[in-house]
Amino acid sequence: MRDLARRCPSRTWPRTAGWVHGGDRKAWHRPSRKRCSRPGCAPNPNPRAEWQSPPAVVSVILYHDGSTTGHFPGNPSRFHLSDTQHQNNDCPGPPSAWESLALPPTLPPGPTPSPVKPRLRSARTPRRQALAPASYAPSLEALLGDLTPEAFLADYWEKHFYRLSRGQPDFYAPLLSQAGLDHLVASALALDPTAVELLRSDLPRNRMKDPTRAPDAQLLQAGYEAGSTLRVNAAHRFSTSIRDLCLSLEQRLSAPVNVNLYCSPARSQGVQAHFDRHDVLVLQVAGRKTWSLSPPPVDLPLEYVPPFRFENLEDAQRFRVTRHQPSQVDNSSPTQRFTLEPGDLLYLPRGHVHEARTDGGHSLHLTVGFKSITYADCLASAVFQRAHQEPRLRRGLPPGFASDSAAWEELRGEFRRLGEALFQSLDPDAAVSEVVEVLMRSRSRVSGLTLGSEEDAPRVHARSRVQRRFGPLMRYREGDGKATLQFGQRAVSVPADFGEALRFILRTPRFQVGELPGPLDDEGRVTLVRRLTHEGLFHIVSSNDG
Structure with missing residues (x-):
């Protein structure tokens, strides 16, 4: 079907138009609208636009954004026809009054059914943006409910467990549904x-694997029906919404995030x-699971040490x-026992002993x-940075130190002397900067794509609303009369006058361009956001043309 009209952003459109019955015939009526005031936009020379309708369409609705929706008799399905984008200010003008377009003879008589409402969408939002896939990535604020992130980090992080009974069974449904679960496992x-x-508490992990057969759907289904829990490691690799959750939390907490899925x-x-060597948030997606907790046998256990050059990571x-941590834990007398319901959340600091089991039904978390x-x-990091500058740190240990007692004593003395001098010469700023750079570089490998950003940048203006893309970790620094915002492997340096605006961007994921603070006029604000949009930091979520 050809479009019934074109849209100009500055026009005021009527809400709807549709078929109107008059006597023994039906006609397409379209209300008048204001003439476009933009230069070069003349009235439509042919207001009776030619079009063809599919047979058996008994109702067509023209919406204020220029799109149409049709009904088929006896079928709740619908079709949605897009409008032609306004280009070069040459959109056709509307009829000056109500117009009647003859009804094609293929349409059967009968009452007009109720119109189906279209997708909710702003009339001023470009269609390419309106049809962009929505992404669900709950922020830390949304996950924690009424507890603020500041209170959570001050009172619970690395200290105490936190349990939230949300009372919203469908809270995590946009993150993972039953259909999404099937697709995730199939993708994995x-x-x-x-x-x-597959996991079972009464069998070691090596007994749960068949070395002669790769896991497949039939094997997993049989194991699940026999009482085994299905686990998908690093599930964020197979789900866009879970990946975006990881990226959102990494931005907030400056720590790599990994998500595992458990279906029991x-x-x-x-x-x-057991206890984990990393902090954990448990998101109860569906079903119920009973948890038992005991105090940690070791406070904040280490998860990793860098291996020597002659040592593999496993060793x-x-x-x-x-070997510095207990190999077995006792949870026979737990201090806490509770059941997580769908939508609930549990935070466990590393080291806390825990176990979980299902009772009368399945569980997905x-x-x-x-x-x-x-x-x-x-x-x-600081020690190795200092070693690049201090030759004594680069010297090899005395030959034969492993078996020669004299060499051993020489090593001990030099070690003490180096240690006393070393910690006074370490540069904490350089060490932290190196850690941040490595972290940002590693995360940008999976979140550095900015496809299409070069087309968004020219359309930014003072009333545009923009939002940060999920993924890139951000860092702000000042020096030499410049303010620099680094995100992923990209960095934008601007005069120091822009510093207040960059700090606002750092802490505000979504805003209107005109809201940027600092000694900037609208032209300066637009220039800054266009630059950052072109570099891939932002995408436009709405564009109010005024």
Whole structure:
């Protein structure tokens, strides 16, 4: 069908028009609208636009954005026809009064059905934006409910568990639905079958795997029906919404985030009592699960140490991490026991002993793990940075130190002397900067795409609303009369006068361009946001043309 009209952003459109019955015939009536005041926009020379309607369409509705919706008799389905974008200010003008367009003879007589409402969309929003796929990524504020992130980080983070009974069973539905679960597992099996595994608390993990057979849907289904929990490791690799959740939390907490999925049948327990070496948020998506908690046997256990050049990572974890931590835990007398309902949340600091089991029904939950960067990581970075400047740190240990007692004593003395001088010469700013750069570089590998941003930038104006893209970690710094905003592998440096505006951007994910603070006029604000949009930091969410 050809479009019934074109749209000019400065026009005032009527809400609807439609078929009107008059006597023994029906006609298409369209109310008048104001003439476009934009230069070069003349009235339509042919107000009776030619069009053809599919047979059996008994109702067509023209909406104020220029789109149409049609009905088929006896069928609730509909079709939605787009308008032609206004180009070069040459959109056709409307009829000056009500117009009647003859009804095609293929339409049967009868009463006009109630119009179907179109998708909710601003009349001034360009269609390319309106049809952009919506992404659900709940912020930390939304996840925590009434507890503010500031209070959570001050009172609970790395200290105490926190449980939220939300009373909203469908809270996580946009994040993961039943259909989404099926697609996620299928995607994992297709892309990385090793990411999917079955767990049972009464069997070791190596007993749950068949070395002669890669996991497939039939094997997983059989294991699930036999009482095993299905786990998908790094589930954010297979779901856009879960990936965006990771990116949103990484932006807020400056820590790498990993999400695992657990789907458990009724009356089952996937993992024995244990503690994690990373902080965890549990999102109860569906079903119910009973949790038992005990105090941590070790406070904030380490998860990682850098291996030596002659050591593999597995040995480093086994002999230099876990041997300093208890190998078995006792959860026979838990201090806390409760049941998570759909929509609930649980935060567990690393080290807290826990186990979970289902009772009368199945359970589906996500565990969001935070790989916190520790002070030990920063100190290690500072020591190696200092080694680039201090030759004594680059010297090899005395030959034969492993077996020669004299060499051992020489090593001890030099170690003390170096240690006393070293910690007074470490540069904390340089160490933290290196950690931040490495973190931003590693995360930009999966969140650095800015496709299409070059087309958005020219359309930014003072009344546009823009939103930060999910993903890039951000950092602000000043120096040499410039203010710099770094995001991912990109950086924008501007005169120091823009510093207040950049700090506002750093803490505000969504805003109107004209709201930027600082000694800037509208032209300066638009120029700054266009530059950042072109670099891929923002995308336009609405464009009010006035």
